[in-house]
Amino acid sequence: MKKSILWAASLAVLSLGVALPVMSSSANAGPIENACNRSERKAANRQLCACIQQVADMTLKGGDQRRAVAFFKDPEKAHKVWMSKTGSDDAFWERYKAFGAQAQAYCGG
Numbered sequence: 001m002k003k004s005i006l007w008a009a010s011l012a013v014l015s016l017g018v019a020l021p022v023m024s025s026s027a028n029a030g031p032i033e034n035a036c037n038r039s040e041r042k043a044a045n046r047q048l049c050a051c052i053q054q055v056a057d058m059t060l061k062g063g064d065q066r067r068a069v070a071f072f073k074d075p076e077k078a079h080k081v082w083m084s085k086t087g088s089d090d091a092f093w094e095r096y097k098a099f100g101a102q103a104q105a106y107c108g109g
Contacts, residue, residue: 031065032056035072051107059099068096 029037033053036044056065071078081089081096 029053030057031062031069032060035069039072048107052103055103055106056099059102060095064092064095064099067092068099 029050030053033049033056036049036052037046056068060068081093084090084093
């Protein structure tokens, strides 16, 4: 149960439907977009990853984006942050959840 909640919360932005048309190149791609493009998620594609990066740029500071990138490589890190009781982890998790919800609303179909 916890594992499914973790995946839903931490990687929801990759299970989205059709993305809005967005033009981006890997030369100027942000950290979230790069991690998304490298992920093996079936729903990940260049347009979706670029859209998600646009939302990240609007909602997350650079440090938060770099921290979120680690979740793509190691979902256990997301679980540790989610379960953490520290104020800084709780604050980050709230920002990350807000980012995920906005990415789903903006980029989802």
